[in-house]
Amino acid sequence: MAEQKxxxxxxxxxxxxxxxxxxxxxxxxxxxxxxxxxxxxxVWGLAYVVLYPAWPMIDSATKGxxxxxxxxxxxxxxxxxxxxxxxxxxxxxxxxxxxLPAKPELMQAAVQGGGAAFRVHCVQCHGAGGAGxxxxxxxxxxxxxxxxxxxxxxxxxxxxxIRNPDHRATRASLMPAFGRDxxxxxxxxxxxxxxxxxxxxxxxxxxxxxxxxSLFADNCAVCHGAGGEGGRQFGAPKLTDAIWLYxxxxxxxxxxxxxxxxxxxPRWNNRLDPVTIKMLSAYxxxxxxxxxxxxxxxxxxxxxxxxxxxP
Amino acid sequence: xxxxxxxxxxxxPLYEARRGxxxxxxxxxFRRFKWAIMAVTLAIYYGTPWIRWDRGPYAPDQxxxxxxxxRRFYMFQIEIWPHEFYYVAGLLIMAGIGLFLVTSAVxxxxxxxxxPQTVWTDLFQHVDRLVDGDRNAQVRLAKxxxxxxxIAKRTLKYLIYLVIAFWTGGAWIMYxxxxxxxxxxxxxxxxxxxAYGTVTVLTATTFILGGFMRxxxxxxxxxxxxxxxxxxxxxxxxxxxxxxxxxxxGSVKKAQAHPGAFGDCVDCNQCVAVCPTGIDIxxxxxxxCITCALCIDACDGVMKQVGRPRGLIDYCTLDDAATEKAxxxxxxxxxxxxxxxxxxxxxxxxAIGAAMLFSLGQRTRLDLAVQHERSxxxxxxxxxxxxxxxxxxxxxxxTRPRRVAVTVSGLPGAAVWTEGGTREGAGQTVILTxxxxxxxxxxxxxxxxxxxxxxxDFAISTRGLDGxxxxxxxxxxxxxxxxxx
Numbered sequence: 001m002a003e004q005k006x007x008x009x010x011x012x013x014x015x016x017x018x019x020x021x022x023x024x025x026x027x028x029x030x031x032x033x034x035x036x037x038x039x040x041x042x043v044w045g046l047a048y049v050v051l052y053p054a055w056p057m058i059d060s061a062t063k064g065x066x067x068x069x070x071x072x073x074x075x076x077x078x079x080x081x082x083x084x085x086x087x088x089x090x091x092x093x094x095x096x097x098x099x100l101p102a103k104p105e106l107m108q109a110a111v112q113g114g115g116a117a118f119r120v121h122c123v124q125c126h127g128a129g130g131a132g133x134x135x136x137x138x139x140x141x142x143x144x145x146x147x148x149x150x151x152x153x154x155x156x157x158x159x160x161x162i163r164n165p166d167h168r169a170t171r172a173s174l175m176p177a178f179g180r181d182x183x184x185x186x187x188x189x190x191x192x193x194x195x196x197x198x199x200x201x202x203x204x205x206x207x208x209x210x211x212x213x214s215l216f217a218d219n220c221a222v223c224h225g226a227g228g229e230g231g232r233q234f235g236a237p238k239l240t241d242a243i244w245l246y247x248x249x250x251x252x253x254x255x256x257x258x259x260x261x262x263x264x265x266p267r268w269n270n271r272l273d274p275v276t277i278k279m280l281s282a283y284x285x286x287x288x289x290x291x292x293x294x295x296x297x298x299x300x301x302x303x304x305x306x307x308x309x310x311p
Numbered sequence: 312x313x314x315x316x317x318x319x320x321x322x323x324p325l326y327e328a329r330r331g332x333x334x335x336x337x338x339x340x341f342r343r344f345k346w347a348i349m350a351v352t353l354a355i356y357y358g359t360p361w362i363r364w365d366r367g368p369y370a371p372d373q374x375x376x377x378x379x380x381x382r383r384f385y386m387f388q389i390e391i392w393p394h395e396f397y398y399v400a401g402l403l404i405m406a407g408i409g410l411f412l413v414t415s416a417v418x419x420x421x422x423x424x425x426x427p428q429t430v431w432t433d434l435f436q437h438v439d440r441l442v443d444g445d446r447n448a449q450v451r452l453a454k455x456x457x458x459x460x461x462i463a464k465r466t467l468k469y470l471i472y473l474v475i476a477f478w479t480g481g482a483w484i485m486y487x488x489x490x491x492x493x494x495x496x497x498x499x500x501x502x503x504x505x506a507y508g509t510v511t512v513l514t515a516t517t518f519i520l521g522g523f524m525r526x527x528x529x530x531x532x533x534x535x536x537x538x539x540x541x542x543x544x545x546x547x548x549x550x551x552x553x554x555x556x557x558x559x560x561g562s563v564k565k566a567q568a569h570p571g572a573f574g575d576c577v578d579c580n581q582c583v584a585v586c587p588t589g590i591d592i593x594x595x596x597x598x599x600c601i602t603c604a605l606c607i608d609a610c611d612g613v614m615k616q617v618g619r620p621r622g623l624i625d626y627c628t629l630d631d632a633a634t635e636k637a638x639x640x641x642x643x644x645x646x647x648x649x650x651x652x653x654x655x656x657x658x659x660x661x662a663i664g665a666a667m668l669f670s671l672g673q674r675t676r677l678d679l680a681v682q683h684e685r686s687x688x689x690x691x692x693x694x695x696x697x698x699x700x701x702x703x704x705x706x707x708x709x710t711r712p713r714r715v716a717v718t719v720s721g722l723p724g725a726a727v728w729t730e731g732g733t734r735e736g737a738g739q740t741v742i743l744t745x746x747x748x749x750x751x752x753x754x755x756x757x758x759x760x761x762x763x764x765x766x767x768d769f770a771i772s773t774r775g776l777d778g779x780x781x782x783x784x785x786x787x788x789x790x791x792x793x794x795x796x
Binding site: 029030031032033034035101104107127128129130131132139141142143144238241242243286288289292 | 324325326327328329524527531684685686687690691692693694695698700730731733734754756761
């Protein structure tokens with residue numbers, strides 16, 4: 001590599017003096033405005049260092065005189081968004097849940113907001129999209145409900161939970177452990193299972209199911225209904241349909257009668273505000289299984305009637 | 312430029328100050344052509360947003376509008392949605408190939424005539440002449456001391472620069488919102504901050520790039536001269552000083568005194584005086600030459616005065632230059648332009664344009680996109696049926712509300728209903744009203760008997776119920792529990 005500066009003939013410009021395999025570089029002078037631009041960037045950089053967080057310290061950085069931070073930006077954006085959502089949230093708060101479907105825009109907003117809350121608080125058990133987990137947690141998307149699937153019933157369940165020991169208003173019931181506690185013996189349990197599988201059209205009637213029918217009438221019908229149609233005031237599942245939370249085959253049913261699960265759901269009124277619960281309920285309702293509820297005042301009358309009908 | 316003397320003594324300066332360029336007024340066919348192009352391009356730029364175009368009550372009535380907020384691009388009767396951005400990509404490809412075509416045929420014609428930097432620089436140089444006078448007056452004023460006259464003229468000139476620059480920046484934002492509304496909003500302080508910011512930035516760049524940087528942009532900042540140089544070949548037209556005809560230079564008097572000793576160039580320096588980038592074309596092809604051809608006009612004028620044939624400086628290809636130098640005659644201009652390379656470029660350019668126009672005519676205006684919900688894949692219903700959930704996106708690209716039938720076919724015993732509806736009384740078709748010029752997104756529930764294959768393909772199709780029945784159709788899967796589950 002020869003260090004030989006020379007004047008390039010074609011351009012009249014000096015070369016830098018290096019040569020690589022016959023290739024040389026022209027030492028074209030920079031335009032002066034470029035130099036000014038360079039000084040301007042230095043000034044900009046100095047100003048930036050003073051105004052914004054710049055020098056890394058041991059566990060943070062210098063604050064900068066503007067006091068800017070990305071967390072501050074986030075807080076501002078969150079506040080602005082809360083302000084944006086406030087009218088909708090207030091409107092939802094002022095609307096009785098049963099009246100939401102009559103206001104499609106409000107209902108849609110509630111479903112959106114509920115979906116967001118569901119993804120934070122509910123998916124751990126009920127799964128993404130409310131699909132449920134087999135043998136553990138019920139699906140929220142089907143048309144079979146233990147405690148009722150209209151908006152008001154869902155809201156009550158979310159608010160007060162199921163079988164919460166510390167809460168009086170919680171949904172509560174207890175299926176006895178017929179096998180474990182010796183209420184029925186193994187043969188009797190087999191007969192009851194046969195009967196249940198008959199009314200759900202999984203088995204043909206036979207001697208066992210005939211024996212099971214009277215056992216069912218004595219032990220089970222009080223909650224599950226005479227025909228196994230279920231009882232929502234006790235969260236007693238319908239036994240005649242195709243949906244089984246803990247399985248509808250012989251083994252699963254035997255296990256259930258021996259030792260029922262009596263599943264638990266936390267109440268949410270001590271963790272979430274009423275508007276979020278309302279939106280959550282609207283979301284669960286929208287998953288496909290929502291039942292048309294009665295108008296609020298008649299619904300109350302029906303509930304009273306049901307309470308009267310209890311033995 | 313560094314002179315050889317610098318090497319022996321002082322080191323060469325690292326930075327070079329800009330040398331003033333004061334182009335002289337010139338007349339001629341190329342100057343007139345530049346006037347025409349300037350008038351047309353500026354008229355298009357400033358005027359286009361003000362053209363109105365009636366699209367009915369649901370769409371804006373501006374002929375050319377880039378509606379970023381609503382993600383629509385309107386261009387006369389064409390409306391582009393974001394998912395059709397490939398049309399814009401196609402336009403960019405056409406622009407690219409168009410540049411190949413123009414460059415291979417007529418060299419840096421883009422630089423010389425149509426580039427915004429050239430057009431605005433030209434405009435600002437006319438302002439210089441209007442305020443300061445022609446070349447000599449400009450040089451005198453630049454070198455003269457700061458007195459009342461200079462301050463007054465500079466103030467006036469920069470003020471005119473600023474008005475043009477502001478008008479340029481202001482015209483830009485009109486492409487992104489309804490122009491009359493935005494104008495009122497802008498002057499009453501109600502426009503978006505981004506509008507003021509954009510106008511400020513573009514005013515500043517126009518003022519600086521057009522008023523002061525000028526040829527520095529072409530020589531130092533712009534990559535195009537380098538790229539275009541690479542795309543030219545020996546058959547591309549470029550502005551050439553025919554040195555074999557012009558050299559050696561000598562004045563008319565010298566030529567009369569020594570007949571035959573001198574070439575046609577009378578060394579009048581007019582070609583240098585009119586050059587907007589301040590170069591000497593007689594040094595041969597160079598990066599600073601934007602091929603605006605004003606030196607051709609200047610030289611032709613002088614040649615006419617001294618009674619010599621025109622074209623001492625002229626558009627000429629490298630091949631023709633070699634031929635003429637050897638005493639031959641150059642190819643006809645038609646033959647130079649119509650050669651395989653330019654014809655192939657032209658063919659590709661036309662083909663892309665035709666393909667885009669064809670596909671624009673063929674696109675459906677009622678699009679359907681169905682997504683099968685994965686969580687859960689299927690839902691067991693209490694009566695033994697199975698339900699699947701789908702997310703339906705109905706894209707109504709017409710600017711009117713539409714009634715649409717969504718039909719399920721190929722799924723026996725299916726019942727279909729939408730969000731808010733119920734399974735009772737559901738059939739295989741739902742009728743929906745979709746909003747104009749928007750995407751309607753809703754949940755679709757489909758229940759079918761539980762007995763059947765675990766995975767079954769079926770079709771969902773849309774059909775317009777209001778005049779135009781054309782729609783779209785999608786094949787999608789219906790899932791059931793695997794046997795044994």
